[in-house]
Amino acid sequence: MSKIVMTTPLVEMDGDEMTRILWKMIKDELLLPFIDLKTEYYDLGLVHRNETDDQVTIDSAHATEKYKVAVKCATITPNAARVEEYNLKEMWKSPNGTIRAILDGTVFRAPIQVKGIDPCVRNWEKPITIARHAYGDVYKASEMKIPGPGKVELVYTAADGKEERVTVHDFKGAGVVQGMHNLTDSIESFARSCFTYALDTKQELWFATKDTISKKYDHTFKDIFQEIYDNEFKAKFEKAGITYFYTLIDDAVARVMKSRGGFIWACKNYDGDVMSDMLSSAFGSLAMMTSVLVSPKGYYEYEAAHGTVQRHYYKYLNHEETSTNPVATIFAWTGALRKRGELDSLPELMQFADKLEKATIDTIEGGRMTKDLALITSLENVTALNTEDFMKAIRETLEASL
Numbered sequence: 471m472s473k474i475v476m477t478t479p480l481v482e483m484d485g486d487e488m489t490r491i492l493w494k495m496i497k498d499e500l501l502l503p504f505i506d507l508k509t510e511y512y513d514l515g516l517v518h519r520n521e522t523d524d525q526v527t528i529d530s531a532h533a534t535e536k537y538k539v540a541v542k543c544a545t546i547t548p549n550a551a552r553v554e555e556y557n558l559k560e561m562w563k564s565p566n567g568t569i570r571a572i573l574d575g576t577v578f579r580a581p582i583q584v585k586g587i588d589p590c591v592r593n594w595e596k597p598i599t600i601a602r603h604a605y606g607d608v609y610k611a612s613e614m615k616i617p618g619p620g621k622v623e624l625v626y627t628a629a630d631g632k633e634e635r636v637t638v639h640d641f642k643g644a645g646v647v648q649g650m651h652n653l654t655d656s657i658e659s660f661a662r663s664c665f666t667y668a669l670d671t672k673q674e675l676w677f678a679t680k681d682t683i684s685k686k687y688d689h690t691f692k693d694i695f696q697e698i699y700d701n702e703f704k705a706k707f708e709k710a711g712i713t714y715f716y717t718l719i720d721d722a723v724a725r726v727m728k729s730r731g732g733f734i735w736a737c738k739n740y741d742g743d744v745m746s747d748m749l750s751s752a753f754g755s756l757a758m759m760t761s762v763l764v765s766p767k768g769y770y771e772y773e774a775a776h777g778t779v780q781r782h783y784y785k786y787l788n789h790e791e792t793s794t795n796p797v798a799t800i801f802a803w804t805g806a807l808r809k810r811g812e813l814d815s816l817p818e819l820m821q822f823a824d825k826l827e828k829a830t831i832d833t834i835e836g837g838r839m840t841k842d843l844a845l846i847t848s849l850e851n852v853t854a855l856n857t858e859d860f861m862k863a864i865r866e867t868l869e870a871s872l
């Protein structure tokens with residue numbers, strides 16, 4: 471068969487460690503044989519980010535503004551150990567945080583469900599979608615180590631020079647301090663994205679923060695959500711037969727565990743990061759979750775929600791066999807290709823994305839899967855494949871469908 475022709479490039483953001491190896495395998499085995507793949511490539515591997523003083527990350531985000539659709543590999547957010555390991559110039563910030571700060575929007579994450587992989591929480595009958603705010607909070611925070619006694623203040627200097635001051639803490643000894651921020655415009659975009667997505671999918675929307683403790687920061691999120699709901703979405707929700715409610719984050723966690731699923735759980739940035747990992751693991755695997763950043767300006771960035779699989783990477787470097795689950799990364803590619811096809815009116819590209827996703831799920835449900843899934847499946851007589859053989863098995867299934 472002739473290859474599917476693309477008319478507009480995707481922004482391709484390569485990454486780190488084992489997921490970088492998976493990235494190339496997916497392209498070579500599952501994409502390039504079938505698609506005349508057009509991408510604008512950015513190497514977001516930690517080595518290249520360091521070489522460019524992280525400018526490549528900024529450039530990739532602006533390219534996404536230009537081309538509207540991006541697909542991103544998992545990347546390292548360096549800590550002190552990584553600074554030493556990679557001999558970094560400095561401890562670069564999260565590339566995801568940088569990209570999301572430029573694009574704004576909301577990250578929607580949902581588990582990829584397959585037969586034989588049952589949720590750890592037995593009453594979860596339907597997927598739970600996490601809607602994660604994609605700007606600010608700890609990901610754009612400024613931090614300082616406090617060497618000894620002294621006072622730390624928050625200082626706001628208005629445009630006319632007037633100042634407001636709040637004491638953070640009067641230190642009697644050494645410590646640490648962090649300053650976070652968010653933007654009213656971004657919170658409003660977050661709220662509207664969540665309400666719109668709930669209407670589109672006809673799902674209940676939950677929103678949770680800790681406004682009883684954070685009486686200004688978190689309470690602002692709560693107030694903005696309620697105002698936008700009351701003024702813009704309440705009637706639409708009632709007509710659609712769905713509900714919105716706010717609750718404290720600790721109450722939400724308890725409710726989620728007892729729920730049957732099938733709703734959207736909107737979270738602030740860090741809460742969404744943590745809870746999406748919890749949900750993906752409880753639904754089966756960290757490598758079995760879709761993730762897409764949806765910007766109110768019409769930009770889409772698809773990625774895997776998990777990390778770079780460092781342990782498998784070192785096994786790979788030692789020429790040891792690995793069985794790394796590529797499903798979330800495959801679905802990042804299919805999500806981006808489907809959206810590219812939608813924007814460019816290329817139904818054949820959208821159909822290919824659908825068929826690749828189905829081939830991936832059918833391969834697993836047919837009993838061929840990576841080791842992490844083989845250990846938890848309720849299917850009988852399954853075969854645990856190494857990374858490369860699993861990719862080939864998916865390709866066999868895909869070719870049969872094509």
